[in-house]
Amino acid sequence: xxxxxRAAVGNDFTVRAPQALNDPTLRANFRRAMxxxxxxxxxxxxxxxxxxxLRARGAAAKARVLAQLPALLERLEDKCRANGITVHWAETxxxxxxxxLEILQKAGARTVIKGKSMVSEEMELNHHLAAxxxxxxxxxxxxxxxxxxxxxxxxxxxxxxHKNKAEIARLFAERIPGLGYTEDVDALTAAARxxxxxxxxxxxxxxxxxxxxxxxxxxxxxxENEGNGRLSTTxxxxxxxxxxxxxxxxxxxxxxPLLALLPxxxxxxxxxxxxxxxxxxxxxxxxxxxxxxxxxxxxSGRSRVYGDDQLRDTLRCIRCGACMNHCPVYSRVxxxxxxxxxxxPIGKILTPQLEGLDCAxxxxxxxxxxxxxxxxxxxxxxIADILVRLREESVRPGGGDAxxxxxxRRSALETLSWRAWMLIYSRPWAGRLAAWGMTRFxxxxxxxxxxxxxxxSVRTKPRFAAKSLHELxxxxxxxxx
Amino acid sequence: MAQPATxxxxxxxxxxxxxxxxxxxxxxxxxxxxxxxxxxxxxGVQVVFPPDQGCCGQPARNSxxxxxxxxxxxxxxxxxxxxxPIVVPSGSCAGMMKTHYPDLFKGRPExxxxxxxxxxxxxxxxxxxxxxxxxxxxxxxPVTVTWHGSCHSMxxxxxxxxxxxxxxxxxxxxxxxxxxxxxxxxxxxxxxxxQPEISAAMVTDKIAALEETGAARVVSGDCGCLMxxxxxxxxxxxxxxxxxxxxxxxxxxxxx
Ligand code: SF4
Numbered sequence: 001x002x003x004x005x006r007a008a009v010g011n012d013f014t015v016r017a018p019q020a021l022n023d024p025t026l027r028a029n030f031r032r033a034m035x036x037x038x039x040x041x042x043x044x045x046x047x048x049x050x051x052x053x054l055r056a057r058g059a060a061a062k063a064r065v066l067a068q069l070p071a072l073l074e075r076l077e078d079k080c081r082a083n084g085i086t087v088h089w090a091e092t093x094x095x096x097x098x099x100x101l102e103i104l105q106k107a108g109a110r111t112v113i114k115g116k117s118m119v120s121e122e123m124e125l126n127h128h129l130a131a132x133x134x135x136x137x138x139x140x141x142x143x144x145x146x147x148x149x150x151x152x153x154x155x156x157x158x159x160x161x162h163k164n165k166a167e168i169a170r171l172f173a174e175r176i177p178g179l180g181y182t183e184d185v186d187a188l189t190a191a192a193r194x195x196x197x198x199x200x201x202x203x204x205x206x207x208x209x210x211x212x213x214x215x216x217x218x219x220x221x222x223x224e225n226e227g228n229g230r231l232s233t234t235x236x237x238x239x240x241x242x243x244x245x246x247x248x249x250x251x252x253x254x255x256x257p258l259l260a261l262l263p264x265x266x267x268x269x270x271x272x273x274x275x276x277x278x279x280x281x282x283x284x285x286x287x288x289x290x291x292x293x294x295x296x297x298x299x300s301g302r303s304r305v306y307g308d309d310q311l312r313d314t315l316r317c318i319r320c321g322a323c324m325n326h327c328p329v330y331s332r333v334x335x336x337x338x339x340x341x342x343x344x345p346i347g348k349i350l351t352p353q354l355e356g357l358d359c360a361x362x363x364x365x366x367x368x369x370x371x372x373x374x375x376x377x378x379x380x381x382x383i384a385d386i387l388v389r390l391r392e393e394s395v396r397p398g399g400g401d402a403x404x405x406x407x408x409r410r411s412a413l414e415t416l417s418w419r420a421w422m423l424i425y426s427r428p429w430a431g432r433l434a435a436w437g438m439t440r441f442x443x444x445x446x447x448x449x450x451x452x453x454x455x456x457s458v459r460t461k462p463r464f465a466a467k468s469l470h471e472l473x474x475x476x477x478x479x480x481x
Numbered sequence: 482m483a484q485p486a487t488x489x490x491x492x493x494x495x496x497x498x499x500x501x502x503x504x505x506x507x508x509x510x511x512x513x514x515x516x517x518x519x520x521x522x523x524x525g526v527q528v529v530f531p532p533d534q535g536c537c538g539q540p541a542r543n544s545x546x547x548x549x550x551x552x553x554x555x556x557x558x559x560x561x562x563x564x565x566p567i568v569v570p571s572g573s574c575a576g577m578m579k580t581h582y583p584d585l586f587k588g589r590p591e592x593x594x595x596x597x598x599x600x601x602x603x604x605x606x607x608x609x610x611x612x613x614x615x616x617x618x619x620x621x622x623p624v625t626v627t628w629h630g631s632c633h634s635m636x637x638x639x640x641x642x643x644x645x646x647x648x649x650x651x652x653x654x655x656x657x658x659x660x661x662x663x664x665x666x667x668x669x670x671x672x673x674x675x676q677p678e679i680s681a682a683m684v685t686d687k688i689a690a691l692e693e694t695g696a697a698r699v700v701s702g703d704c705g706c707l708m709x710x711x712x713x714x715x716x717x718x719x720x721x722x723x724x725x726x727x728x729x730x731x732x733x734x735x736x737x
Contacts, residue, residue, distance in 0.1 A: 018678040027682075328665045332682050333622035357488075364609060366676055368669025368683075370632035377639035385584070392544030418541050422549040425504070425535035426556040438508055451571035458685060459712030462509050469502040470532060478500065478518055481563075 013337060013362045020333040026162060027332065032159045034331040040268025041322060041376070055255035059380040062316035065215075065248045069306060069315075072215040072248050073297070079218025083280040092175070096298045097128040100207070100240055104134055104296055107238050107464075109204035113196075115232040116140040116423045117209030118156055118319060119242040119298055121341045125207070137199045139228035144192055148175045153337030156342060157266045157321035162334050174204065195229070206232035206290065210243035212258060213295075216251040220295065222276040223262060225269075230276050239290040241278070244308075245297050246315035258318060261378035265320040301354040301404070308402050310389055314349050316379040323373035325382060329366055338363065345373035349386045357394040358405030364390040366414065435468040497527040499567045501557070501602075504536035505572045513704060513725030517570040517605050520727055522631045523734075524613045528568075533560040539577040540670050542585065551585055558582075558591075558598050566612075567598075569713075570605040570727055571703050572634020578602045580637050595670035604634060606644040606702055606726060616662040619651040621624055621733040627696035629687075629710060631703035632665050638655045644702050644726055651733050659695040660672050661687075693722060701731050 020026055033237055045051040054147045065072060077087045090096035100123075104112065112129065114120065114136050126136045126147075132281030138147040142159040146152065149171055165183050173181040177303070190443060208229055212221040220241050222229050233239045261281035263269040282289035305311050324330040324344025340351040342359065348367060352360040364387045373383045393400060395414070399407030424434045444466035447456045455461070473479055498521060503715045506514040518528045534557060542550035557578070561567055569575040580626065581603040586595040609615040628648060648656045667683025674680075687710060691699050699714075699721055701707050711723030 015675060017676065020676050021682050107680065122671040127521040148702070299588055328667070328683055329676075332679060332686075347680055363737050365672070366679070368632070368665050368667060368672045368680075370669070371636035371666035372632070372663070372665065375636055388543060388545065391543070392547055393545070395545045411531040414544075415546075417543065418546040418549045421536075421541060422552050425553040428535070428556075428560075431535045435508060442508070450675045454674045455712070456716070457677060458716055459709065460715040462708050462712065464508055465511045469514040469530075473500075473502070473518070474529040474532065476515065476518075478528055479532050480530050481497075 002434060012367050013031065013339075016337045016339065017366075018336045021148065023169075026334055027165070028332050029164050030334050033158070034325050035316050037268065037325040041325070044264040044268050044270070052424055053258055054260055055378055055380060057263045058318075058378050059316065061065050061249055061254035061258060062318070062379045063313075064254075065249055066246070066306070069246070069248070073245060075410050076213055076218060076248060078215070078216065078374055080295055081383075083216075083218045084283075085218065085220075085280065085295050087297045088294060089299075090296055091299045093123050093298070093300050096242070096296055096300070097125060098126075099296055100125060100242075101129065101132055101134075103240055104129070104237070105132075106206055107205060107292070109238065110134060110202050111219045112136040112139075112205045112207055113199050113203035113232050113236060114138050114143070115206065115208035115222065116143055116159070116231040117207065119209055119241050119244055120207060121153060122300065123242070123298070125242075136198070137203075139196050139200065139226075139232055139341040141189065141192055141226055141228075142226070144196065145171065148172075152336065153322060153341070155324060156302060156319050156344075156346075162336065164188060189326075200228075200231045202318040203232075203236045206234075206236040206239060207240045207242065208233050210241050210247055210295075211262065212249050212255060213247055214242060214249055214255070217251070218279060218342060220278040221255065221259075221275075222278065223259070223272040223274065224276070225273040227269075227274055230274050230284055233276060233278055234289050237290055238292045238294075239278075239281075240294045240296060242296050242308045260320075262320050265322040265378045303410055304404070305353045306352075310345060311353060312403065313381050314346075314353060314386060316381050317346055317350070318379055319346075320378055320380065322376045323381075326372040326376050328370060329370070330370065346389075348391065349381075349383055352390050352394075352405075353403055356388065356405035356408075357403055358408040361394040361405060361409045362392075364388075364394065371434055380437065391424075417419050432470065439464050439466060439468050439471075485586045494524070495526065495566055497563075497565050497699060498528060498608075498671050499563075499565050500528050500530045501534055501561070501567050501569045501570055501578070501702065502572065503535070503571045504623050505685070505708065506570060507535075509671075510704045511640065512568060513728050516725065516731040517568070517727035520605075520609065520615070521568060521613075524609075524615055526613070531560045531563070531650055537574040537577045538585075539574060539581070540579060542577065543670055547725055553721075554578075554582055554585055554595070554650075555591065558594060561598070561601075564656065565601070566603055566608070568603050568608050569704070572604050572631045572638045572640055572737060573703050573705055574639030574729075575604040576633035583717065586633055604638045604640050604643075604702070606647055607638065607640045609725045610643040610646055615647070617620040617647060617650040617730060617734065618716065619653050620735065621651075621653055623653045623655070624698065625655040625657055625689055625694075625696045626698045626700050626729070627694040629659070629666065629691070629699050629703075629706055629708050631643045631701065634661065647726065647730060648700065651730075658697050659694050661689055661690040664690075666706045666709050668705050670705065673709065678711075684709050688713050688717065688719065688721075692715065692719065696721065698724055698729070700724050700726050702726050 154162040330344040394409040538553035
């Protein structure tokens with residue numbers, strides 16, 4: 001059970017996009033879902049000054065964390081330890097997987113119930129555990145559905161948003177014994193719930209993500225709507241929380257603006273149904289809660305992102321998904337086209353930094369730089385500027401060392417073209433000559449030239465004017481001061 | 482996204498302005514460029530078109546070729562030496578000059594110059610509305626139009642309502658707004674040829690949304706978008722006509 005391992009799939013966005021575009025059901029599913037999410041979010045932020053000030057507070061809280069990340073991580077570790085939570089550091093994904101496996105094996109765990117965790121997706125943890133005889137069951141309804149289907153999440157908040165009701169009904173009828181085909185949402189949810197209740201009760205361990213870890217108090221904050229997060233972290237005797245090293249806040253006071261921004265931006269909710277705050281394992285005399293709590297902090301390329309002043313802003317992300325909900329590219333090709341864990345705008349800036357420009361360098365180009373994401377990001381990540389920066393790194397002569405795989409996309413032909421362009425537009429005589437030539441002969445260019453061919457698939461060929469504005473302006477006396 | 486700096490000196494109507502025609506307008510839509518200059522001139526402003534101007538540098542910058550973009554940006558800065566406002570009939574090129582020139586030269590000796598230059602940049606419709614407080618006359622026949630706001634005009638220049646307020650001044654023009662106005666048309670400069678299939682899907686959706694407004698024309702302030710939308714309308718055999726707002730406004734004033 002579970003998605004195909006990533007190593008098995010190609011990485012070329014440009015090749016995969018047309019397949020998604022040619023799937024009308026997928027296109028319609030995304031369009032409908034994204035339209036709904038956009039209007040729900042808009043309703044939450046109708047008051048512009050209130051949005052501006054809330055967002056400024058959220059962005060400032062995350063910026064403050066990044067300004068002192070190493071010290072805050074140490075503080076978090078100290079606090080967690082003092083509270084009885086065991087803290088583990090993993091520099092790489094294999095290390096993180098080994099840590100989780102060891103904890104589970106030591107406890108003799110055979111089955112694990114999971115709350116939603118994007119870090120566990122990064123780790124491909126379910127595969128790793130399955131290979132060692134441990135079964136991990138996803139308990140978030142969306143994650144549960146895609147696990148049944150053997151697929152990967154297509155959205156960071158709503159992992160099965162690519163599926164419509166009928167597709168889910170078919171899947172459930174096939175995979176859940178005794179349940180016939182029904183499109184009744186309540187019946188489908190009840191079937192999943194019945195399946196999962198047994199799993200919760202039987203699980204030897206629970207694994208979850210972390211939305212915010214509070215350095216001041218060592219509190220792990222987890223937001224969710226289904227109660228599955230609470231069950232996963234309280235019912236089994238062992239709880240393992242997974243988080244990227246950036247998901248920190250300094251103090252409890254930073255939580256209110258972020259807890260207000262996250263659900264409003266993500267699903268258009270004021271607040272999630274559950275806000276879990278986990279500070280310690282079960283204490284003597286307490287009736288519930290796990291006896292053991294572990295926190296695994298994953299780096300996996302993040303400290304390299306942290307090392308660059310501009311790229312660092314990427315790490316402010318609170319994973320609300322608003323950038324993808326508003327992205328005109330994501331809403332047309334869907335999350336699977338990105339092939340990595342994080343799709344959409346945040347994926348386009350994060351994936352190439354974590355995986356390297358040599359294998360994900362096409363992603364920063366999958367954007368018109370329309371800035372729709374920048375406009376809605378609750379922590380003001382300058383996504384478009386970072387996209388451009390990554391484009392720059394991917395063609396940097398000699399590669400540079402800001403991003404892994406720098407310079408990987410540099411080509412002699414493209415470099416030469418931009419050199420020629422520079423010559424035309426930085427030397428007025430060359431510009432005049434080029435404009436004269438293009439206005440006289442440009443329309444003779446045949447449609448089958450590579451770039452024109454791409455353009456004219458759905459558009460007519462642009463027509464050069466008979467005279468350039470330069471010529472006309474001179475004739476009409478606009479050039480004299 | 483850098484916040485556009487406002488030129489505080491511009492409380493009243495300047496005597497003279499520079500005009501930056503943009504490379505797309507220069508080669509493909511010179512009529513739109515001339516119309517913008519004419520609108521400014523009619524308001525009693527002397528318009529100067531420096532012949533040494535070219536491209537704002539955005540295509541290279543957006544492709545990651547920063548040295549090339551800087552060389553071209555420096556050339557533009559040199560072409561507009563006097564301390565006059567620079568009016569640009571394109572939100573996208575204005576956005577490049579206003580928000581990205583300072584970024585391009587951060588930490589370099591030209592930085593101060595770039596900041597001073599960027600403060601002088603104005604998008605045409607915002608300039609007509611906010612600085613010149615233009616009053617338009619409509620001598621044209623009744624027509625229904627819809628407005629296409631470009632992403633950079635809206636989100637880099639913060640110009641959202643100004644162009645529509647101009648259209649609303651025209652007595653015989655009915656403006657039908659497109660509920661998907663804020664969605665990108667799929668042009669994105671080199672994006673249109675780097676990701677041709679996605680770009681095609683986006684522009685196809687865009688013209689469908691525009692058609693649903695029932696307008697006879699789509700008016701915009703950006704010739705990149707117009708080239709994309711207009712080309713798609715023509716290829717699909719649609720009757721809706723694309724037009725730059727400067728040309729449209731001038732035409733209405735002449736009653737053509
Ligand atoms: S980049 Fe911003 S909008 Fe996108 S998921 Fe992260 S916080 Fe949300």
